Amino acid sequence: MISQLSWKIGGQQGEGVESTDRIFSTALNRLGYYLYGYRHFSSRIKGGHTNNKIRISTKPIRAISDDLDILVAFDQETIDLNSHELRAGGVIVADAKFSPTVPEGIDARLFPVPITAIAEELGTSLMKNMVASGASWALLGLPIDVFNKAVEEEFGRKGATVVEKNVEAVARGANFVLELAGGPINELQLEPADGKQKLFMIGNDAIGLGALVAGCRFMPAYPITPASEIMEYLIKQLPKFGGTVIQTEDEIAAVTMAIGAAYGGVRSMTASAGPGLSLMMEAIGLAGMTETPVVIVDTMRGGPSTGLPTKQEQSDLNAMINGTHGEIPKVVLMPSSLEECFYDTIEAFNIAEEYQVPVILLTDLQLSLGKQSSELLDLNKVQIRRGNIATDAPAREDGKLFKRYEFTADGVSPRILPGQKNGIHHVTGVEHDEEGRPSESPVNRKKMMDKRLGKLANLKVPNPIHVNAPHESADLLIVGMGSTGGTIDEARARLDAEGITSNHVTVRLIHPFPAEAFKAEAAKAKKIVVIENNATGQLADQIKLHAGCADKIVNVLKYDGNPFLPAEIHKECKGLIVHGNV
Numbered sequence: 001m002i003s004q005l006s007w008k009i010g011g012q013q014g015e016g017v018e019s020t021d022r023i024f025s026t027a028l029n030r031l032g033y034y035l036y037g038y039r040h041f042s043s044r045i046k047g048g049h050t051n052n053k054i055r056i057s058t059k060p061i062r063a064i065s066d067d068l069d070i071l072v073a074f075d076q077e078t079i080d081l082n083s084h085e086l087r088a089g090g091v092i093v094a095d096a097k098f099s100p101t102v103p104e105g106i107d108a109r110l111f112p113v114p115i116t117a118i119a120e121e122l123g124t125s126l127m128k129n130m131v132a133s134g135a136s137w138a139l140l141g142l143p144i145d146v147f148n149k150a151v152e153e154e155f156g157r158k159g160a161t162v163v164e165k166n167v168e169a170v171a172r173g174a175n176f177v178l179e180l181a182g183g184p185i186n187e188l189q190l191e192p193a194d195g196k197q198k199l200f201m202i203g204n205d206a207i208g209l210g211a212l213v214a215g216c217r218f219m220p221a222y223p224i225t226p227a228s229e230i231m232e233y234l235i236k237q238l239p240k241f242g243g244t245v246i247q248t249e250d251e252i253a254a255v256t257m258a259i260g261a262a263y264g265g266v267r268s269m270t271a272s273a274g275p276g277l278s279l280m281m282e283a284i285g286l287a288g289m290t291e292t293p294v295v296i297v298d299t300m301r302g303g304p305s306t307g308l309p310t311k312q313e314q315s316d317l318n319a320m321i322n323g324t325h326g327e328i329p330k331v332v333l334m335p336s337s338l339e340e341c342f343y344d345t346i347e348a349f350n351i352a353e354e355y356q357v358p359v360i361l362l363t364d365l366q367l368s369l370g371k372q373s374s375e376l377l378d379l380n381k382v383q384i385r386r387g388n389i390a391t392d393a394p395a396r397e398d399g400k401l402f403k404r405y406e407f408t409a410d411g412v413s414p415r416i417l418p419g420q421k422n423g424i425h426h427v428t429g430v431e432h433d434e435e436g437r438p439s440e441s442p443v444n445r446k447k448m449m450d451k452r453l454g455k456l457a458n459l460k461v462p463n464p465i466h467v468n469a470p471h472e473s474a475d476l477l478i479v480g481m482g483s484t485g486g487t488i489d490e491a492r493a494r495l496d497a498e499g500i501t502s503n504h505v506t507v508r509l510i511h512p513f514p515a516e517a518f519k520a521e522a523a524k525a526k527k528i529v530v531i532e533n534n535a536t537g538q539l540a541d542q543i544k545l546h547a548g549c550a551d552k553i554v555n556v557l558k559y560d561g562n563p564f565l566p567a568e569i570h571k572e573c574k575g576l577i578v579h580g581n582v
Contacts, residue, residue, distance in 0.1 A: 001191045003058045006065040007136060010051030010082055011074025013042050016129035019154070020072070021052035024133050025371065027150040028056055029200040031142065032193035036061045036486075037371040038563065043225065043309040049077055054371075058191050062337060062372070062486020066567040069188060070139065071108075072132050074115070076100060083108060091185065093135050093177060095128070111135070111180050118172045127169040134173030141184030144174065199374040203341040203367040206374075207297060208233030210345030211269055213382055216295070217243035218268040220257035222250055222276060225309045226365045227299040230271040251276035255283040255296065262287075262294045263427070265389075265417040267349050271297035274316050275306065277360075281323045284358050286429050288328025291405065291413065291452065293352035293387075295345070297361045299368040300482075302561050311561030312365045314482055315534035317542065320360050321511045327449070329355070329456050332511040334362040336466060336485040338374040340508070341367065346382055347462065354387035355455050356412060362510060364533065366483040366563045390414035393422035401425045401435040407447060411455035456512055464509035465517050468492075469524065475582050476502040476573055477525035481510070481539055484531050484564055491569035500577050507539060513546040527582045528552045529573055535559040554581070 007024070011017050018039075025035055036055045042048030055065045068085035071078070073094040080103060083092065088107045094100035096112035113135050119128040130151065137147050148167050155162050178184070208230045211219070217238065221231040235245045248254040254270040261268040272280065277298045287294050300316045302308025320332045331351050335344040345361060352359040393402055393416055404425040406413045413434075416423035426436030431448060433439040468489065469477075476495070480488050485506045492502045505521050507514070522528055528549055530540040537555040544550045556572045558564055576582050 001189045003191050004056060005069040005188060006053060006055045007070045008051055008053040008068055008082060009072040010078030013048050013050040014046035015074055017050050017052055020129035020133050023150050023154050025054050027147040029198060030146050032195040034060050034373040035200060038064045039369055041310050049081060051082060058193055063490050063566055064563060066565050070136060072136055111177055113173060113176050119169060122165055122169055127166060130166045130169035131173035134170035135177035138174035138178050139185050139188055141189050199376060202229060202369050202371050203338055203363055204229035205233050206338050206341035207345045210342040212237055214267060214346040214349040215384055216267045216269050218261045218266050220246045220248045220254040221270050222248050222254050224273045224276050226301055226368045227271040227273050227297060230297060251279040255280040259283060259287050259292050259294050263292050269295040273299050273301050274303045285324040285326060285328055287358040288330060289429050290427055291356040293356050294358050295348045295352050295361060296358060300364045308561045312563045313533050313559060314364050317510060317538040320362055329357045329452055331357060331359045332362055334481050334508055334510050336482055336506045336508060338372050342377055350385040354385055356415060364482040388412050388414050390416045393420060396422055403434040404436050406434050407451055410458060411451045461509045464514035466506040466508055467521055469503035469521055471501045471503055472524060474501040474503045474525045475577060477505060477522060477528045478502055479505045479528060480531040481507045487564045487566050488531060488569055490566035494570045495573055513542050515546040518547045522547060522549050527554055527576060529554050529556055531556050531564060531569060533558055
């Protein structure tokens with residue numbers, strides 16, 4: 001028996017690939033397996049090749065696998081594009097309708113199953129996804145009752161007849177392939193899972209849940225890939241807790257509405273991707289100038305312009321750090337796991353209110369849309385910190401307003417919510433004095449700039465870098481961000497097995513950069529390898545700017561729209577050693 005395998009299904013977008021993957025992986029989750037998924041899809045509603053890949057394991061995993069054990073194909077294009085990933089002796093389950101063939105040089109066992117024909121016999125070709133799922137499940141030799149339960153959950157709202165038809169489709173697919181293969185395939189039999197309950201969701205859902213738990217009660221947003229699922233999650237959940245989601249006419253309206261609500265005392269957020277964040281920059285500057293706390297999620301995708309809307313990239317760092325004109329304090333956080341998506345979203349709201357700044361939560365497409373397993377979240381870890389909110393404003397002298405922007409030792413002024421007695425003050429995007437009145441005084445200008453920019457001098461963020469450093473002196477320090485963390489760890493395990501010592505740092509606080517913490521880890525390594533899904537090495541540039549180490553840094557960049565695989569990072573890092581560059 002094996003401890004893990006990889007399964008992929010592919011076809012034309014809109015013909016059931018997504019639902020097949022969803023039911024298949026849900027059933028595996030019910031058994032207690034750890035899962036990690038990657039979805040390759042086109043930037044259109046229907047048509048174009050799409051595939052979903054799921055890695056199944058008895059142990060925690062946080063990376064896509066290099067190879068593939070089972071490929072389910074609804075068309076020949078799926079075989080042609082993906083069969084190269086199959087390990088020797090891998091399996092292809094294909095719809096017999098298109099007379100499937102295995103490309104020359106591919107060592108794979110082909111099982112043609114009349115997937116569409118069986119579905120049509122049962123009443124509709126739409127059920128071919130269930131026929132294909134049943135065939136896959138049968139080859140793994142897993143209990144069919146668990147799968148049927150997942151089918152019931154998926155289709156139960158459509159009535160008993162629909163459920164029965166889909167269960168029959170599963171059985172027909174399973175029986176047909178078992179007859180072809182002579183029973184379940186021994187090499188594909190998974191070791192039993194631990195059976196423990198696990199969460200299974202995408203990063204965007206974890207962000208939405210984190211916002212809900214943080215006390216966010218208003219989200220204005222405009223749909224955009226790959227951020228829309230955050231809005232879709234909160235549309236369903238926020239009204240249950242007295243909150244509201246508004247789909248705005250554009251991203252400018254979304255961010256300004258979020259800022260307005262936050263000024264009114266409501267924890268508010270919006271979410272978008274690179275093009276949307278470009279439109280929000282002026283308003284983010286307004287939040288910085290008016291010291292209004294607001295949380296903004298940027299789910300990075302391929303750019304520039306419309307770019308690759310449905311593909312992986314990590315190229316928004318420079319924009320998130322420097323995109324606003326002028327100079328304001330802001331915080332840019334980047335979670336690297338499903339759990340961190342949840343906890344970091346809560347922390348983003350806390351930081352925004354404690355320091356009265358805009359906080360950008362930065363993710364990438366793979367983390368936002370990749371479905372993965374997680375241990376149950378611990379609500380005992382959750383803290384809500386609302387910062388310096390004035391609850392007892394002193395009576396005003398004649399003509400005097402509340403000092404909303406009062407100069408204080410730490411730069412954080414008392415914040416008062418609208419409607420509170422004695423709290424009247426000006427709010428404006430131009431430079432202002434302590435009461436908010438416009439001011440062009442050079443002395444005031446310098447004091448206000450110093451006050452705002454100095455607020456983050458005492459910023460405290462839990463684990464600004466995530467460190468996995470077993471070696472006091474290592475050949476390599478491998479550095480990444482976002483979804484690359486688990487991939488780097490797998491590559492490191494292979495390096496260590498070959499006698500190449502490596503430590504690992506995932507940077508979680510992108511801005512302000514945690515220079516001192518990073519320097520301490522950089523000093524332990526001969527070379528620093530920075531792994532990024534962009535073309536210009538934006539994270540490496542931040543390291544050089546704030547921590548130095550330029551002579552030790554090697555860039556490993558990938559910007560073809562696909563995430564890194566463990567084998568790619570292993571190859572690049574090993575090459576440094578083999579070629580004597582360390």
